[in-house]
Structures are given as C-alpha cells and as structure tokens.
Amino acid sequence: MQTHKLDVHEQPSDDAALADTAISRLRQVSMKLAMAKIDIAVFDAMQPLEDDWRALEVDNLQSLHQSYDWCSAWVNAFQRPLAILKGTYAGETAFILPVELVKSRGLAVAKFIAADHSNINTGLFSGNFAESGGSIDAEKFARQLQHALKGRADLLLLQNIPLEWRGRPTPLTGLPMVKNQNHAYQLPLLAVFEETLKQINAKSRRKKFRVQSRRFEAAGGVEYVVPETSEEQHRLLDIFFRLKSIRFASLGLPDVFADRETQAFLHGLIDRRDDAGQSFGLQMHALRLKGGNEDRIAAISGISRKADHVICQFGAIDEDLVPDTSPGEFLYWQIISGLHGKGIALFDFGLGDQTYKRSWAPVETAHYDVVLPVSPIGVAAGAAHRIVTRGKAYIKARPKLYKFAQGIRARIG
Template sequence: MQTQRHDIPEQSFNAAAQAEADISRLRQLSVKLAVAELEIELFDAMEPLEAEWRMLERDNLSSLHQSYDWCTAWVTAFRRPLAILRGRCGADTAFILPVEIVSSHGMRIAKFIGADHSNINTGLVSDAFAEDSGSLDGHHLAIRLRTALAGKADLLLLQNIPLEWRSRRNMLAGLPMVQNQNHAYQLPLLDTFDKTLQQLNAKSRRKKFRVQSRRLEAIGGFDDTVPEASSEQHELLDTFFRLKSARFASLGLPDVFSDTQTKAFLHGLIDMRNGDNFGLQMRALRLKGDYEGRIAALSGISRKGDHVICQFGAIDEDLAADMSPGEFLFWQMISSLHGKGVALFDFGLGDQTYKRSWAPVETDHYDVVLPISGIGIVAGALHRAITRGKVFIKARPGLYKFAQNIRAKVG
C-alpha cells in the first residue's frame, strides 16, 4: 500500500510534466510556423500605418518613444528618411518597428525614430506575438529584417532595449546584440508615498527633505508649479534650454539640446496629450521672498499608462544650489503622483548618484547590431568595440572620472 501511494502522485506528476512539455513544444512550433509565415514590409511614411500603430501602442508595456504622436513630433522636426518595418503573420500585424535612416560617415544607419532622445525602446508588438516571442527564432528574424532593409540601410542599430521589461521578454532579444554602456533606474510607486519611501533609506531621506524645506523657507519659501497653460509650459522649456546650456558650457560638454530641430521636437511634445498621457510636462520649483519668481529647478516628465519618465532636469547653478533644489523637486513630483494610477517612476538612462539614491531598480539596456551590407559589418564591429570600451570604463569609477576630465578639457 505504501508503494502504491507513492506511485500514484508520481504518475500524476509525470503526466502533468508531460502535458506541460507538450504545450511548450506546441507553442514553440506555433512560433516557428509564425516566423515561417512572417512577412516584413518597409514603409517610407507613417500615415498608412496609423490605425494599426495606434492599436498596438495601447499596450501598457510599449514605450512612449515608439508611440505614433511621439514619432510624429520627431519626424516633423527632423524630416529624415523613414524605413518603418511592419511584421505580419497572415492578415494579422505582429509588430511595428518605427525606424528612420541616419547618415553618418557615408553609412546609412537604421535607428529607432528619435533614438538620440529616448530613454527606453521596446518596439510595438501585438499581444499574441508578444506572448510567445520568447521562443522566436532570432536567426530567421534577422534574415527577414536584412531582406527588408537591403538597399535601404547598411546597419540596423536599435539602441536602449531592455531584454526583459516588467516581466515581458522583448521580441528582439534573439538578434545580435551588445550591452549598452548606460543603464536605466526606476522607482516602483506603491500604495502610499510612505510605502514607496520604505524601499529606500526612508529615515535619511525624510531628514534630508526637512533640512531642504527649512533652508528654502528661510530664504522666502517656494512654489512647486505645473502650469496648465500651454504658453507657460513652452516658456519653462525655453528656460530649461538656457539653464542646461550654461551647465554644459561649465563642464566643457556639447549642448545636445542646442539645435533648432531638437528644440522644435520637444516643444511639439508639450502639446501631445491624450487623457492622462502626455508627451512632455514641465514642472518648476519657483522661489519666493528675495528671489520672487526665480526658478531654482526644472524637470520635464512624460507619461504613458502607469509609467512616468523623467526626460531631463536642470537647476540654476547661481540660485540655492547648495540646497539641492533638483532633488527636492523629485520629492515633490514623486509624492504628487501617488493615487494617480502611476506604478513606475523612471529616472531614465545614465548612472548618477541622485538616481541610485532614489531608484532600487536598475535595468540593463542592449543594442541590436545587425549588419545589412558589407560596410555595415565594419560599422557594426566598430559600434560593438566602442560600446564595450565604454562599458569597461564606466565599470571603473577612477577611470571613468579620468575620462570625464579629459572630455571636459577637450571640450
């Protein structure tokens, strides 16, 4: 009898395991069949894809940076040639990769639209295709992408992709990749601000906030403002450009916001709104008293679904800098987002001390590096080498600081 009691659960377990294995094989087979049927088309304009594009972007896990309106704002400002990739399985749209062609040193590089100013890229994927894309054959997908882009680009370079985003594996994860030198930092927002702070050093952070508050009150107080009027939002963005330009100049770094196209793109995002979602919202810390109306710190945030991204920030170096007004503004922003359907506050790309102090989650990013032509093979190898060199340097604080000093001196 004892043997029988052991045998029955063992048989049941084996049957369940066999059934699970059979389901897994069927899923893999269905994905392979889907890839075999996969057709990738190339589009040089966004408009023919608008309806299905907007349908796919409803997915909460797709990046704001691949949304139709975000890409429209960029394309309107930069007017680069487009090479948008649509994958279809039969009559169903499987994915859309919003890609533009960037010319560099005689090479044609296919990149995500607006890649130079995006913090996370996921592409747009249908629910059905995303569910089983972990079993996707990367080799076959690469062949189809190369075929689609042949004659149009030399290199497919899709940057800043998390291999897994909020428990979903990216459909591009099986393609040739290199780890990006930059990581992103996130703070999950819990039921209350107090619970959110418990993920951090809550006691130390509250103490720091109280000290900052007292210092700001001592010089006359402050207002944390989010102007509703579009005109005021645009004015704050122009103030950001001025403050950031001064900061870059003091560090001897190039101003990545200086060109007219980038400014036009960001101004376009301010008017991008859809319910709770917005392309760009400016927030300011204004001082009172002797500094009445002066702006000590600025931030620009975006929202899609339950995900808020800090796109950039700046402080007035000549005004209350010793009070860390930028970090104080983060406290104000994050606390105010509770109870508004936000689950994740994203500090974006780049390793900085204030991000690590706020963000318990660190996300690795990767770049797809897929050569299309002979010159693309050379360009891809060069990108891999440079990126790995940057990863090596950034992993060594002393070496990284030395490299930053050299860069600042060279200007």
C-alpha cells in the first residue's frame, strides 16, 4: 500500500523522538536475541496447529489466504504433502508459515498453501514478531528455515508478499527476494460512495454508469443478485466456470479453473463463513438479465472478506450478451457501492495489471517472492525463478512487447 509521510510540522518533539529511538533499539536487541532462541518445527498436518493458527489469524493484517479455513479447503481438495513451519519463542507461537510441498521433475518446492489462487500472502505472525519489521536477524532466520526444511524441500518459494501491508512491514524483509512481475490494485472505501468515487474521476464514472443503465433498460432490464442460499451460490460458481472456460478457449489460453481439484476448492470456500458475516471464504455476485434474456447471467464475480478487507477473487462475463453495456464494470459498481456502510475499508482487485483495475483502483501495491534455496538443486531452481520473474516483469512493463508475447502464447496454446 502507499503510505504518507509526516509533514515537517508534524514531526515528533526531540524528547519523543529520543524515546522512540530508544524503544526501537530495545526492540531490535530483543528480537535479535529472540531469534537465537526461536525453535522452528515442521508439521505435516494442519489439525495440531488449529488453536494457535486461529489465534494468530484474528489479526486483521494477516492475509485471508493464510487463514485456517482457506488453507483447509485447499488441502482437502488437493491432498498435497504439507511442511507447515511453526516458530516458537518462550513457549508462545511466534509465527506459522502455512506451506505445502509441490513436487515436479525431481524438484520439491515449499510454497504457501493455495499459492496459485492467492492474491496476497503475509504469513501468520504474533503481534510482537509482526511489529519487529526489519529488526530480525535475517541471515540467522534464513538458516533456521533452511535447516527446518532440509530433506523435505529443495527451495522455499513464498510468493506475492507486499513488503509493507497497510502500514506494517513484513517480518520476512531481509530474506532473499525478487520483485514479482504482478502488482495488486486496491480501492480505499471512504465514508460514503460519492467520496470513494472522487478518488477515481467521479464525474466520468457516473456518466458511464448512466449510459450503461440506459442500455440495460433498452435490452429488457437487469437485476443485481447476491443469492442467500448455499445452493444458488454453488450454481453461480458453476456458471462462472463455464463462462471462464469459453473465454480462455477464445484466447487460446489454458483454463486455470478447469481441474477438478480447483473447482472443489472454490466450492469448499462458499460455505466457510463466520456467524456475523464479517468474514467469508467466497461469495458470488451476479447481474441477471430480464426481458428476452430472462435469467441469463451477463456478468459474475466472486469476492472474499476478512474484517474490513474485501478481495475480488475472479470475474467473468457472457460475451454474447449486451456487450455494449460493459457488464463487468457495471457489476463492480453494484458490488462496491453496496459494500459502503458495512465496515469495509478496502476493496482489493487482486493481482494482475488490467485496464479496468487501473480505472477503479488508485492504489498499486508491489509484491515480492521469497526465494530461499535449501539444497544444491534448489540453488539452480531459485536462480531460474529469478530470471523468469525478471523476464516477465520486463515484458509486462512494455505494452507492445507484452501484446506480442500474449499473441505467441495464444498461438501455441
């Protein structure tokens, strides 16, 4: 997230500054001593960690994607071997890194659980550990992680981590990293929708909304739906899979939602929610047409919520229906406006640079990958990941080259 620096007139007094400096130094010394005494254990199952896990995830700045329910939905669907890292200091849990082992061609990579479908990763840290920021002895921490994973993995690859999230630096700062080729895009939600719109050219967006509304009415009308029943939610998710499959096929791209395990994982998230509705794994929203196209879905999206943070996980449109209305954009208007007054502070469009995201989101967040070799073959694999990631970033930063690369990818399928 972007942060604002204090104006010179807002700087603390000399006495306060000296006190802050002293406290900071004490914290650094304390944390470096603590690192020498932290024990890291590896678990091959989630259940023994559930109580500690849920206690850590209460912190709103820990990503939804490292929550117990999110990870267990993935583990139930994919059944990959786990190597969950738990750090303990003075009898208390300092951190949990929910890691699974992905094996391919003789290489074992330890990655965040469900990394392929996560828009932001933070890991899980206790308050003291999380606030330590860059004061951790990174070299010692890296050696401890390598020792814990020795014989289990060749490479620790923790992807899509913001160096700072909503004002808090990641405790993983200092580990070997490479900047990920994908950034994420966020829209802060202010007190009322009109104030939120002022961040993104309210006048032109309202005009576009009026034009879209008239075109929908001319086509017979449209209804914004958020089904309350689990059955209808699951039905909308299946419609999303169908629409997305058609879209990927038209582009000549592989369908990342096609496999049985991924579909089971996403279906598993729909029924995972707290009683107060403040957090949920997946909730489907859609635009349903009226008139001659009665009950057909023009646009569909799935969102997740943890406390005041909502993440858009995916979206799709039926390109054969009312294409001149931009139904996907119209749906986002409905979703975002409807979230006001419900305790939401941030709407997250997730990873990937797309025009509609930039038009809605004034905040851009860079993500980084921890690339920590554990074995000799992991050194080579880590170097390859860095080269590929930097190559992708180079291409994506150059629109003409990126368009050319996409064309090649589509032709070879």
